[in-house]
Amino acid sequence: MRELFPMKQVNGFIFSLLLTVVALSVYFLEMSFQLGMTILIVTAFVQAGVQLIIFMHAGEGEDKNAIYTTLFYGGFLGLVTVLGSLLAMIWGYL
Amino acid sequence: MEFFERFAVPHPSPMIYASMVAIGLVIIAIIAGLSYFKKWGYLWNEWLTTTDHKRIGIMYIISALLMLFRGGADAVMMRLQTAVPENTFLDAQHYNEVFTTHGVVMIIFMAMAFIIGLMNFVVPLQIGARDVAFPRLNALSFWLYFAGAMLFNISFVIGGSPDAGWTNYYPLASTDFSTSVGVNYYNWALQISGIGTLISGINFIATIMKMRAPGMTLMKMPMFVWSALITNAIIVFAFPVLTIALLMGTFDRQLGTFFFATDNGGMDMMWANLFWIWGHPEVYILILPAFGVYSQIIATFSERNLYGYTSMVASMVVISLLSFLVWVHHFFTMGQDAMTNSIFSITTMAIAVPTGIKIFNWLLTMWKGKIRFTTPMLYSVAFIPLFTIGGVTGVMLAIASADYQYHNTMFLVAHFHNVIIPGVVFAMIAGLIYWWPKMFGFMLNERIGKWAFWFIVVGFCLAFFPMYITGLDGQARRMYTYSEATGFAPLSMLSFIGAALLAVGFAIIVYNIYYSFRNSPRNIGSDPWNARSLEWATHNPVPEYNFAVTPEVVSSEALWDAKKRGHKLFKNKIEKIHMPNNTGWPIIMAGLFFVFGFSFVFFIWSGVIISGLAILGCMAYRSFKQDDGRYIPVEEIKETEDKFGGANE
Amino acid sequence: MKIDSTQHLEYSTEQNRINILGFWIFLGAEIMLFATLFTSYFVYEDRIGNGPSGAEIFEITPVLIETILLLTSSFTIGLAIHAMRIQRTKAMLGFFAITLVLGAAFLGVEIYEFIHYYHVGATLQTSAFTGILLTTLGTHGAHVMFGLFWGIFIFIQIKKQGLTPQTANKSFIFSLYWHFLDVMWIFIFSFIYLKGMM
Numbered sequence: 001m002r003e004l005f006p007m008k009q010v011n012g013f014i015f016s017l018l019l020t021v022v023a024l025s026v027y028f029l030e031m032s033f034q035l036g037m038t039i040l041i042v043t044a045f046v047q048a049g050v051q052l053i054i055f056m057h058a059g060e061g062e063d064k065n066a067i068y069t070t071l072f073y074g075g076f077l078g079l080v081t082v083l084g085s086l087l088a089m090i091w092g093y094l
Numbered sequence: 095m096e097f098f099e100r101f102a103v104p105h106p107s108p109m110i111y112a113s114m115v116a117i118g119l120v121i122i123a124i125i126a127g128l129s130y131f132k133k134w135g136y137l138w139n140e141w142l143t144t145t146d147h148k149r150i151g152i153m154y155i156i157s158a159l160l161m162l163f164r165g166g167a168d169a170v171m172m173r174l175q176t177a178v179p180e181n182t183f184l185d186a187q188h189y190n191e192v193f194t195t196h197g198v199v200m201i202i203f204m205a206m207a208f209i210i211g212l213m214n215f216v217v218p219l220q221i222g223a224r225d226v227a228f229p230r231l232n233a234l235s236f237w238l239y240f241a242g243a244m245l246f247n248i249s250f251v252i253g254g255s256p257d258a259g260w261t262n263y264y265p266l267a268s269t270d271f272s273t274s275v276g277v278n279y280y281n282w283a284l285q286i287s288g289i290g291t292l293i294s295g296i297n298f299i300a301t302i303m304k305m306r307a308p309g310m311t312l313m314k315m316p317m318f319v320w321s322a323l324i325t326n327a328i329i330v331f332a333f334p335v336l337t338i339a340l341l342m343g344t345f346d347r348q349l350g351t352f353f354f355a356t357d358n359g360g361m362d363m364m365w366a367n368l369f370w371i372w373g374h375p376e377v378y379i380l381i382l383p384a385f386g387v388y389s390q391i392i393a394t395f396s397e398r399n400l401y402g403y404t405s406m407v408a409s410m411v412v413i414s415l416l417s418f419l420v421w422v423h424h425f426f427t428m429g430q431d432a433m434t435n436s437i438f439s440i441t442t443m444a445i446a447v448p449t450g451i452k453i454f455n456w457l458l459t460m461w462k463g464k465i466r467f468t469t470p471m472l473y474s475v476a477f478i479p480l481f482t483i484g485g486v487t488g489v490m491l492a493i494a495s496a497d498y499q500y501h502n503t504m505f506l507v508a509h510f511h512n513v514i515i516p517g518v519v520f521a522m523i524a525g526l527i528y529w530w531p532k533m534f535g536f537m538l539n540e541r542i543g544k545w546a547f548w549f550i551v552v553g554f555c556l557a558f559f560p561m562y563i564t565g566l567d568g569q570a571r572r573m574y575t576y577s578e579a580t581g582f583a584p585l586s587m588l589s590f591i592g593a594a595l596l597a598v599g600f601a602i603i604v605y606n607i608y609y610s611f612r613n614s615p616r617n618i619g620s621d622p623w624n625a626r627s628l629e630w631a632t633h634n635p636v637p638e639y640n641f642a643v644t645p646e647v648v649s650s651e652a653l654w655d656a657k658k659r660g661h662k663l664f665k666n667k668i669e670k671i672h673m674p675n676n677t678g679w680p681i682i683m684a685g686l687f688f689v690f691g692f693s694f695v696f697f698i699w700s701g702v703i704i705s706g707l708a709i710l711g712c713m714a715y716r717s718f719k720q721d722d723g724r725y726i727p728v729e730e731i732k733e734t735e736d737k738f739g740g741a742n743e
Numbered sequence: 744m745k746i747d748s749t750q751h752l753e754y755s756t757e758q759n760r761i762n763i764l765g766f767w768i769f770l771g772a773e774i775m776l777f778a779t780l781f782t783s784y785f786v787y788e789d790r791i792g793n794g795p796s797g798a799e800i801f802e803i804t805p806v807l808i809e810t811i812l813l814l815t816s817s818f819t820i821g822l823a824i825h826a827m828r829i830q831r832t833k834a835m836l837g838f839f840a841i842t843l844v845l846g847a848a849f850l851g852v853e854i855y856e857f858i859h860y861y862h863v864g865a866t867l868q869t870s871a872f873t874g875i876l877l878t879t880l881g882t883h884g885a886h887v888m889f890g891l892f893w894g895i896f897i898f899i900q901i902k903k904q905g906l907t908p909q910t911a912n913k914s915f916i917f918s919l920y921w922h923f924l925d926v927m928w929i930f931i932f933s934f935i936y937l938k939g940m941m
Contacts, residue, residue, distance in 0.1 A: 003829060004822060004825070004826055004829075004831065004834050005822065006825055009818065009821050009822060009825060012818075012821075013814070013815075013818040013821075016814055016817075016818075017811075017814065020810060020811075020814065020932075023932070023933055023937060024807075024937070026937050026938075026941050027803060027937055027940050027941065033941065036937075036938075036941045037938070040933040040934060040937055040938060041933075043933065044929055044930055044933040044934065047926070047929045048926045048929060048930075051817065051922050051923075051925060051926045051929075052922075052926070054821075055817060055818075055820075055821040055918075055922045056918070056919055056922045056923075058767075061754060061760065061763065061764075062760065063760070063763075063764045063767075066764060066767075067764070067767045070767055070768055070770075070771040071767075071770075071771065071774070073771065074770075074771040074772075074774035074775060074778075075774060077775060077778070078774050078775060078777075078778030078781075079778075081775070081778050081779060081782050082778060082781055082782045082785060085782045085785075085786060086782075086785055086786065089786050090785075090786060
């Protein structure tokens with residue numbers, strides 16, 4: 001039975017539950033918007049990293065450079081799209 | 095009868111009825127011809143179900159040429175309408191429809207198909223592969239593109255053409271102002287062909303990353319392969335944005351949402367924002383493969399290695415990143431603050447730097463080279479100064495404050511035609527002529543080709559340079575007519591003459607294909623241009639397995655160094671070759687997508703549900719079906735190789 | 744097909760390795776797909792027109808249940824792949840089945856949530872905000888729905904054919920898809936629900 005539950009994945013699961021609890025604090029505790037957003041951004045991206053590296057084995061194959069390049073490129077362009085649109089449509093728009 | 099009324103054209107004219115008859119006659123003629131010559135089996139087995147990247151590439155190019163003539167006819171109609179003031183050849187509505195379809199057809203269904211067709215044909219050959227990574231998906235990509243293209247092209251005879259411009263801005267494209275089903279067609283045609291393009295993008299990246307010949311490291315790939323890799327990376331990250339934008343547009347028009355409305359929280363300019371997040375990278379999706387084609391042609395006909403290989407690659411990588419950082423320059427005049435405009439103004443101008451590097455690299459490749467002015471080389475040489483003019487006017491447009499003057503004038507129209515025609519169209523013609531012998535085993539006639547070249551170059555200059563002047567004088571784009579007093583008449587007439595010369599040029603190209611098919615010699619060897627990269631190391635035309643023996647490579651100019659320095663490309667013995675089987679499901683599935691899109695356009699929900707379930711059923715069927723391909727035995731390969739005059743061993 | 748027995752079954756042929764890389768590139772495209780939805784969501788977040796705002800309609804309980812269901816299913820599909828790699832076909836199928844059941848439960852709760860939104864008057868046609876909210880959640884939900892059918896097909900194939908290079912490859916790629924949906928849910932959970940209720 002034990003070999004079906006590798007420590008790495010069990011720990012990863014517990015860690016991701018913990019991150020969920022930390023994120024939930026923004027709902028249950030009183031805090032400023034900035035602090036709340038900071039907590040959410042940190043927990044969400046750490047959570048994504050846990051999934052990618054522990055569960056999705058992103059770094060194990062012979063193509064890990066291509067895979068990481070794809071992910072970083074996608075992540076970067078995704079952020080640019082979100083922030084650039086907010087800049088053009090809300091922050092910079094009168 | 096009520097059911098059929100929705101298919102009526104809202105703004106009929108004699109020309110549209112004539113087109114209906116012509117389309118009907120052509121379809122009947124094709125069916126009759128195929129039946130009379132008993133070619134249905136051949137067509138189905140050899141082409142419609144093929145998974146061979148070369149044949150798929152050729153089908154893409156044939157479709158692109160058809161679309162070129164559709165879009166070209168639209169262009170000539172526009173120039174004819176504006177050739178004289180107060181012209182009544184087209185009315186306002188018809189003119190709107192014509193410039194909309196011209197833009198969409200040329201960008202999405204002509205240029206995209208042409209570059210993907212060339213990539214399909216050339217990339218696996220240049221990297222020494224037998225096919226692409228996912229041959230069945232490749233066929234699906236093509237058929238989805240084709241379904242989208244056909245869906246778009248029937249719009250003007252069934253239900254009405256889209257009429258809100260190829261940029262399809264809201265609120266003009268909303269049901270309030272564009273009342274026919276035209277924009278629904280726009281949404282679904284682009285959605286379906288966009289899915290095909292996205293699949294192509296994934297396919298080519300996987301192919302280039304995983305299937306290169308032994309010894310071909312990334313930095314030894316031919317420049318066209320590099321340009322294909324970077325283009326496909328842009329495709330993969332840009333097309334999902336279009337998918338969502340079109341989905342939101344469909345919801346607005348057909349399901350009553352408020353995304354791009356002007357009330358209830360909606361924001362019409364959000365469409366423009368999303369459209370250009372996809373649309374600007376799209377421009378580079380078109381131009382980078384063109385840069386790749388020019389790099390191959392200029393190096394071949396200057397008989398020199400490409401100058402500055404590393405900087406060529408680096409500048410393309412930088413362009414691919416910057417292409418996602420500039421989109422707001424398409425709507426500088428929306429009303430955002432100066433800070434926002436400045437940021438996007440600077441990123442836009444920054445693109446001129448890597449592009450400039452590439453221009454200098456091409457010039458330095460030709461420097462002291464033994465230049466041969468073949469037809470493809472003529473297009474490449476004409477490209478450099480003409481494209482530079484287009485680029486410089488682009489930098490003018492990038493100055494946000496000045497753009498308030500240029501915005502939506504003919505100056506802009508002149509600018510983007512000035513980069514797209516010498517950039518993309520010249521490259522596609524040059525590439526087609528250059529790789530023609532690889533595709534069909536004979537050369538296109540050089541003398542006739544040069545006539546076409548001069549018509550096209552002169553026609554281009556006459557058609558578009560006058561627009562810079564009328565644009566600066568204040569002529570707005572997309573206006574179906576103008577008064578005598580504006581003074582635009584003489585220059586507009588000049589534009590029309592240029593458009594006519596362009597049309598003659600393209601007609602000469604078609605004649606050249608016919609002439610050369612009849613008259614060109616077939617014994618041209620495998621390397622008629624004395625070229626440099628791997629595709630010329632196999633026979634003309636290419637056997638289905640591409641290379642009898644997988645080549646091994648030590649430099650970026652693999653064939654040239656094999657010829658000049660005696661590198662040995664083919665070291666191993668012939669072994670059995672694994673090839674993918676033909677399959678009918680891509681064309682069937684694309685047909686279902688066509689039905690799905692068509693039904694959705696007209697709110698025929700039963701058709702939507704049935705075809706939607708059938709598409710999912712196809713995917714389920716594919717999931718269970720095992721198809722491991724087949725092997726070509728050694729004897730058969732040897733036989734084929736002998737027919738071509740000996741194996742490359 | 745050359746089979747390389749030094750590697751895990753899912754990586755054992757060249758075509759398998761190409762398939763896995765191809766799917767990662769597809770996930771790159773999916774990142775942009777969801778980034779576009781988030782972009783639109785953030786732009787429309789405060790543009791509620793005549794409709795309700797997020798704070799008025801979000802409920803923490805169903806969201807929390809969905810999150811735990813999906814996180815757990817992501818864990819179990821990870822265990823399924825681990826079991827596959829140590830050749831424990833039965834255990835693998837067990838974990839696979841649990842994953843699919845959890846996925847179905849997630850969908851069930853999401854459908855409940857949608858019905859709730861309908862009852863409080865937040866539909867696609869209410870305002871730009873409710874429209875993009877339901878489009879974003881719906882796109883994620885449609886991915887889960889698609890994944891369920893896909894997963895069932897793969898489950899049947901493993902039952903019939905056992906673990907072969909093909910079925911192992913399909914299972915691994917399915918696990919990538921499933922984990923990815925979990926990641927996207929985490930972003931929805933954080934930046935749509937929690938941010939909205941903060």
